[in-house]
Amino acid sequence: MLPSVTVVIPSYNHEAFVGAAVASALASEGVDSLEVVVVDDGSTDASRDRLEAFRGDPRVRLNYQDNAGADAAINRGCELARGELIFILDSDDELAPDRVAVLGERLRANPAAVLAASWIRVVDAAGAELGVKQAWRTLPPWPAPSAGPFLSDLGDPRLALLETNWISTTSNMAFPAALLRDHGLRFLPLRYAHDWDFALAASRLGGIELVETPLVSYRVHGANTIGEGDAAGQGRMRFEIQWVVARHAAGLLRSAARSDAELVHLRRLLAASAPTFGRDSVFDQLLLLRGLDPTSPASYDALLEAGHPFSTAAIELLGG
Numbered sequence: 446m447l448p449s450v451t452v453v454i455p456s457y458n459h460e461a462f463v464g465a466a467v468a469s470a471l472a473s474e475g476v477d478s479l480e481v482v483v484v485d486d487g488s489t490d491a492s493r494d495r496l497e498a499f500r501g502d503p504r505v506r507l508n509y510q511d512n513a514g515a516d517a518a519i520n521r522g523c524e525l526a527r528g529e530l531i532f533i534l535d536s537d538d539e540l541a542p543d544r545v546a547v548l549g550e551r552l553r554a555n556p557a558a559v560l561a562a563s564w565i566r567v568v569d570a571a572g573a574e575l576g577v578k579q580a581w582r583t584l585p586p587w588p589a590p591s592a593g594p595f596l597s598d599l600g601d602p603r604l605a606l607l608e609t610n611w612i613s614t615t616s617n618m619a620f621p622a623a624l625l626r627d628h629g630l631r632f633l634p635l636r637y638a639h640d641w642d643f644a645l646a647a648s649r650l651g652g653i654e655l656v657e658t659p660l661v662s663y664r665v666h667g668a669n670t671i672g673e674g675d676a677a678g679q680g681r682m683r684f685e686i687q688w689v690v691a692r693h694a695a696g697l698l699r700s701a702a703r704s705d706a707e708l709v710h711l712r713r714l715l716a717a718s719a720p721t722f723g724r725d726s727v728f729d730q731l732l733l734l735r736g737l738d739p740t741s742p743a744s745y746d747a748l749l750e751a752g753h754p755f756s757t758a759a760i761e762l763l764g765g
Contacts, residue, residue: 451528455518475546487512544660559651680764691731
């Protein structure tokens with residue numbers, strides 16, 4: 446039995462799904478002490494009514510805040526968490542009953558691991574299965590950037606994250622609370638890739654335990670953020686993805702390489718693997734602007750500010 450677990454649920458305008466999300470977390474097996482911390486991020490639909498139905502369950506802690514974004518809701522939930530392990534669950538997804546026990550035991554058995562994830566059951570709005578995402582091996586979100594070989598061919602879950610966000614969703618993340626406490630990790634205010642950035646940041650600190658069984662249901666419906674899709678929206682999403690990958694690429698490659706020769710090889714694989722969306726020049730410039738320092742310089746972080754000349758031009762190019 447796991448000693449203590451917190452499931453953090455950031456909630457926003459998912460009145461049709463949030464009740465099932467909370468119920469799935471409460472059905473988690475193999476835990477001595479389970480709490481579900483819900484942070485509603487200013488929902489304007491009936492989500493609050495659905496959440497209040499759980500008010501009488503002592504395992505559920507309900508919190509409400511003005512709309513500040515998914516990253517702020519997750520960070521607030523993690524601050525409130527009292528469990529030794531933290532699982533994230535988006536308010537439109539569901540956990541399998543044994544997910545917490547299986548991933549928790551994998552983390553407990555490997556102290557060097559900082560993150561655990563599983564395969565994903567992809568479902569529609571009604572809960573019907575659409576397929577199973579087997580990490581980076583199936584259901585790619587976009588065509589391969591080249592003929593390869595790729596970083597994912599090495600079979601290292603950390604390096605595969607420089608190629609594609611195979612974790613796919615914050616609902617597919619479990620980690621020790623100490624990861625936040627000891628290293629100060631937080632989810633950044635990114636609209637499309639806050640989960641990817643967090644996973645890459647964690648990967649620079651330790652390993653990833655991948656359970657090759659679908660233990661979370663990711664729901665595809667009309668309001669998924671990743672589906673926002675005019676040219677400008679696609680350009681912003683692609684720029685944010687490239688910014689995140691370039692932010693962590695050098696540090697992660699250095700931590701994975703066992704020799705200078707292997708580092709050179711990994712850099713070549715990165716060039717063939719990175720999600721450049723046919724605009725290699727943008728990614729190459731981001732790598733140069735990021736530099737090799739352990740933390741990204743303020744000038745690099747400033748690229749995300751609205752109206753920045755470089756990002757404005759890059760977003761237009763990537764949206765074309």
